[in-house]
Amino acid sequence: MARPRTPVLTAARIADAAMELIDSGKPFGVNALARALSVQPSSLYNHLDGRRAIIELVRGRLVERYMSDIPEELPWDEAVELLVRSERRMYTEHPHIVPLIVTETVTDAAAIASYDHMAGVLLRGGFPEEEVLVLIQLLDAFALGSGLDFAAPEDVWEPTTPTLHLARLLALQPSGKTRSDQAFEIGLEMLLTALRARLAAHQATQTDAS
Amino acid sequence: MARPRTPVLTAARIADAAMELIDSGKPFGVNALARALSVQPSSLYNHLDGRRAIIELVRGRLVERYMSDIPEELPWDEAVELLVRSERRMYTEHPHIVPLIVTETVTDAAAIASYDHMAGVLLRGGFPEEEVLVLIQLLDAFALGSGLDFAAPEDVWEPTTPTLHLARLLALQPSGKTRSDQAFEIGLEMLLTALRARLAAHQATQTDAS
């Protein structure tokens, strides 16, 4: 015991086990993760800087898997659509990651690169510099919210008192995942429409000024 | 000791202390809350059903404070704007509640009533029934995201590797809260534009069909 001749753990092995634990839906934690790896919690600290670092590592792995291989030469709006669809797919296929990352600062290199990519797309599209981060955040919040909804579509609202509309609308929905998919399509269409309209307005005022 | 002649706790007293603890920015928890009330953690269970119930109660208090007194007779788009602005103000003035409620199912009666109100507004505006919940969720996610951003505007992205655009765009932003305000205004304008366009499209196809 103590130090093994060949190391038991690596950051990669920890990340794999963390993703497995998260995807299983069981509560994620450093201790639970250590148990899954048949190791003491303290051992993990030789490879990673605690809970937040582990979550950030998992985020990075997912981003690499889902957000790479986006073609470079697309028109801006097609690129935006593809990026948002990829991000949403990432969350729907790994829904339990969502509550873990929404409150964490993004530091992982791959994740930063992905947002950087989106920034490039919007800048090349012609959006003003001051506005790009705002738009990224809007699109990101939409993808995240859509992922949360997909993860627990029945559990967003649970009326216990009589309602004028809400309970009826909830009952009227096609159940669960397919509703969430429809919601995503409607939201995405609206956001893309709004983006195109906004860009057109910018370009009109630019033309006026010249 | 044991049972006091006049009760020390009530749900209202617990809710007040919980809001104070949350607003202070210190980590929220049942034990920490009990300490603030000079009481044993187990005592709280005589009045409330644990951590989630406490959070839900605080949500309800905030919704009552910020989302009531919305005039009934406004045009749908003005009502939507007012509701989203009120919700966002709720989160900016109590930012530490946001991470606590994003992952909780909405059960509080006042909160449900507020979403029900929004449903009524959109239905009277002429949006189709199947779409109303989707739109509410989109607007809600926007208000929540905007609140999260306001709570920690510097901490959303923290690039540690070189970026093509992101680091520059971050540095270029007016700092903190005012940027978050601008972001909110842009996003709200885009969403309202998109809603109006969508409603117009619906009404056009309805006219076609008749």
Added chain:
DNA sequence: ACCTGAACACCGTTCAAGT
């Protein structure tokens, strides 16, 4: 009815000790 206090099964993190 409403509080205490002990108990349980957890957390995340630090650090000395061991090889």
Added chain:
DNA sequence: ACCTGAACACCGTTCAAGT
């Protein structure tokens, strides 16, 4: 360098005991 094991200061929840 990399693991164990003990320790610390926490969690949320249950339940018997007391008035």
